[in-house]
Amino acid sequence: xxxxxxxxxxxxxxxxxxxxxxxxxxxxxxxxxxxxxxxxxxxxxxxxxxxxxxxxxxxxxxxxxxxxxxxxxxxxxxxxxxxxxxxxxxxxxxxxxxxxxxxxxxxxxxxxxxxxxxxxxxxxxxxxxxxxxxxxxxxxxxxxxxxxxxxxxxxxxxxxxxxxxxxxxxxxxxxxxxxxxxxxxxxxxxxxxxxxxxxxxxxxxxxxxxxxxxxxxxxxxxxxxxxxxxxxxxxxxxxxxxxxxxxxxxxxxxxxxxxxxxxxxxxxxxxxxxxxxxxxxxxxxxxxxxxxxxxxxxxxxxxxxxxxxxxxxxxxxxxxxxxxxxxxxxxxxxxxxxxxxxxxxxxxxxxxxxxxxxxxxxxxxxxxxxxxxxxxxxxxxxxxxxxxxxxxxxxxxxxxxxxxxxxxxxxxxxxxxxxxxxxxxxxxxxxxxxxxxxxxxxxxxxxxxxxxxxxxxxxxxxxxxxxxxxxxxxxxxxxxxxxxxxxxxxxxxxxxxxxxxxxxx
Amino acid sequence: xxxxxxxxxxxxxxxxxxxxxxxxxxxxxxxxxxxxxxxxxxxxxxxxxxxxxxxxxxxxxxxxxxxxxxxxxxxxxxxxxxxxxxxxxxxxxxxxxxxxxxxxxxxxxxxx
Numbered sequence: 001x002x003x004x005x006x007x008x009x010x011x012x013x014x015x016x017x018x019x020x021x022x023x024x025x026x027x028x029x030x031x032x033x034x035x036x037x038x039x040x041x042x043x044x045x046x047x048x049x050x051x052x053x054x055x056x057x058x059x060x061x062x063x064x065x066x067x068x069x070x071x072x073x074x075x076x077x078x079x080x081x082x083x084x085x086x087x088x089x090x091x092x093x094x095x096x097x098x099x100x101x102x103x104x105x106x107x108x109x110x111x112x113x114x115x116x117x118x119x120x121x122x123x124x125x126x127x128x129x130x131x132x133x134x135x136x137x138x139x140x141x142x143x144x145x146x147x148x149x150x151x152x153x154x155x156x157x158x159x160x161x162x163x164x165x166x167x168x169x170x171x172x173x174x175x176x177x178x179x180x181x182x183x184x185x186x187x188x189x190x191x192x193x194x195x196x197x198x199x200x201x202x203x204x205x206x207x208x209x210x211x212x213x214x215x216x217x218x219x220x221x222x223x224x225x226x227x228x229x230x231x232x233x234x235x236x237x238x239x240x241x242x243x244x245x246x247x248x249x250x251x252x253x254x255x256x257x258x259x260x261x262x263x264x265x266x267x268x269x270x271x272x273x274x275x276x277x278x279x280x281x282x283x284x285x286x287x288x289x290x291x292x293x294x295x296x297x298x299x300x301x302x303x304x305x306x307x308x309x310x311x312x313x314x315x316x317x318x319x320x321x322x323x324x325x326x327x328x329x330x331x332x333x334x335x336x337x338x339x340x341x342x343x344x345x346x347x348x349x350x351x352x353x354x355x356x357x358x359x360x361x362x363x364x365x366x367x368x369x370x371x372x373x374x375x376x377x378x379x380x381x382x383x384x385x386x387x388x389x390x391x392x393x394x395x396x397x398x399x400x401x402x403x404x405x406x407x408x409x410x411x412x413x414x415x416x417x418x419x420x421x422x423x424x425x426x427x428x429x430x431x432x433x434x435x436x437x438x439x440x441x442x443x444x445x446x447x448x449x450x451x452x453x454x455x456x457x458x459x460x461x462x463x464x465x466x467x468x469x470x471x472x473x474x475x476x477x478x479x480x481x482x483x484x485x486x487x488x489x490x491x492x493x494x495x496x497x498x499x500x501x502x503x504x505x
Numbered sequence: 506x507x508x509x510x511x512x513x514x515x516x517x518x519x520x521x522x523x524x525x526x527x528x529x530x531x532x533x534x535x536x537x538x539x540x541x542x543x544x545x546x547x548x549x550x551x552x553x554x555x556x557x558x559x560x561x562x563x564x565x566x567x568x569x570x571x572x573x574x575x576x577x578x579x580x581x582x583x584x585x586x587x588x589x590x591x592x593x594x595x596x597x598x599x600x601x602x603x604x605x606x607x608x609x610x611x612x613x614x615x616x617x
Contacts, residue, residue, distance in 0.1 A: 496549055
C-alpha cells in the first residue's frame with residue numbers, strides 16, 4: 001500500500017505543520033516521513049498548492065523516479081519467465097513445455113486484458129470501495145497517460161479521496177483538533193503510464209503463480225479462459241480494495257506494501273481451489289513424480305529473487321529512501337528464509353536439499369512482500385525466518401495430504417503470504433512507518449485488522465476461483481484426457497517436445 | 506531358464522514393477538529404448554516444419570526366470586502393461602544357456 005503513500009500530496013496547511021500533525025490513514029505518516037527525508041515526494045502537487053498558483057504548473061516527471069519505476073516494471077516482467085522455469089523444472093519432462101506456456105501465455109493474455117478493462121477495474125477513478133470506475137477501459141487518453149501523472153484519487157462521491165490520520169510518524173496519537181485531511185495521489189512523480197505498466201506486470205505474474213497447482217493435467221484452452229476471467233473478476237477488484245485510495249481495505253489502513261495479499265494470498269488460495277476442482281494428477285501418491293530438472297528450478301529461483309527487487313523496491317514508486325529500505329529488507333527476508341529452511345532440513349533430515357533452499361528463498365520473498373516498506377532490517381530477518389518455518393511445515397503436510405497442490409503454490413504463496421501479512425502487523429515499526437502494533441494504542445487492533453483484511457481476500461479468491469473453475473468444468477471440462485496426461489501435455493496440447501531427440505525421426 | 510524381454514509403454518513401468526513384485530519376482534533390468542511396430546508414430550511441428558516421429562519411447566524390461574515361472578511372469582507383465590490401444594508393446598521369450606552370479610560364482614538356477 002505504501003507505494004501510494006509516498007506520492008500523496010498534502011494540503012498546504014498540513015505541509016506548514018510539518019506533516020506530523022497531518023490527518024491521514026495510519027501508514028500515510030510513513031510516506032510523510034519519507035517525503036520529508038527525500039524531499040521530492042510532494043514536489044508536484046504540494047509545491048503548486050503552497051505557492052497558491054491558481055493554474056498548477058505543467059507536470060514534469062522526476063526522471064530518477066521514472067527510471068526506477070520503468071526498470072522495476074521490466075524486473076517484475078522477468079519474474080514470469082523466471083517462474084516458468086522454476087515450475088518447469090519441478091514437473092516431469094513430458095510436461096515441461098506446457099508448464100512453461102502456462103506462465104508465458106499470461107504475458108500475452110493478461111497484458112491485453114489489463115489494457116482492455118483490468119487497469120480501469122483496479123485503479124480507475126469514480127468507482128466505489130469494491131471496484132474502480134470503467135472510465136479507463138481501453139486506457140486513459142494518450143496525452144493524459146504520458147504527459148501527466150496519476151490524477152488525485154476520486155471516490156464514489158466524485159470527490160478526491162481524503163483519509164484520516166490518527167497516528168503520527170513516531171507512532172503517537174494525534175489529538176483530534178490537529179488532524180487534517182490529505183488528498184492522495186498514486187506515484188505522483190512519474191507519468192501515469194509508468195504506474196499503469198508497472199501494475200500490469202503484477203497482473204501478469206499473479207495468475208501464472210496459480211498454475212503451480214494445475215500443472216500436468218489441465219487442458220490448455222480452459223486454463224487460458226480461467227486466468228483471463230480470474231484476472232478481471234478476482235485480481236482487479238482485490239487490487240482496488242487494497243491499493244486504490246477509495247478501496248475499502250486501503251481506507252481501513254491495512255498494510256500491504258507490495259502485494260502480499262493482492263498477489264500471493266490471492267494466487268495461493270486460488271491455487272487451493274484449483275487443486276480441488278481440477279483434482280489430482282493420475283497416479284498421485286502411488287507413482288513417483290520427480291522434478292525433471294532442479295538446475296532449471298534454481299535458475300528460476302535466482303531470477304525470481306532478482307526480479308523481486310522491482311516487485312518490492314519498485315512499489316515505493318520512486319528511487320528514494322523508501323525504495324532503498326524495501327530493497328534491503330527484500331534481500332534480508334529472502335536470505336534469512338533460505339538459511340532457516342536449510343537449517344530445518346539439516347536438523348530434521350540430516351541433509352540440505354537444493355530444492356528446499358530454493359523454496360525457502362521464495363517463501364522468504366513472499367513473506368517480506370507485504371512487510372518490506374514497513375519493517376526494520378531486523379524485522380525483515382524475523383519475517384523471512386518465521387515465514388520460512390511456517391511454509392516448511394505447510395509443504396511437509398501438503399506432501400502427506402490428498403490435495404494435489406503440485407508445486408506448492410498454496411503452501412508457499414497462500415500460507416507464506418498470509419503469514420507475511422500478519423507479521424507485517426506485528427513488526428511494522430513506529431519509527432519508520434507510523435505503526436507499531438505493540439506501542440500504538442490499540443496495537444492489537446493493527447494485527448486484527450491485518451488478519452481481517454487478508455482473510456477476506458483469501459476467502460473471496462477461494463470462492464470466486466472455485467466458482468469460475470466449476471463453471472468452466474461444466475461448460476467444456478478442465479482435465480486433459482487420461483491418454484494425453486499419460487503421453488505428456490507437451491505432445492498432446494502443443495505437438496512439440498521440450499527435449500526432442502533426432503534419432504527418433 | 507528363460508529370459509523374458511518385455512517392451513512396454515514407459516508410464517506402465519511402475520505398474521509392471523509392482524505387479525512382478527506381487528508374484529515374487531524382484532530382479533530385473535530396465536532400459537530406455539525406442540522402437541516401432543504397427544503403431545504409426547506421431548507428427549511434431551516446429552515453426553512450420555513437420556516431423557513424423559516413428560521411433561517411439563518405450564522401456565524394455567528383462568527378467569530371467571525358471572522355466573516353470575515363464576507363463577506366470579508373461580501373463581503378469583501383459584496384464585499390467587495393457588491399455589488396449591495400439592502401442593502397448595511386445596514380449597519376447599528366449600532360452601538362457603547359463604547364468605553366473607558374479608559375487609559368489611553360483612551357476613544357473615542357483616544364480617537366479
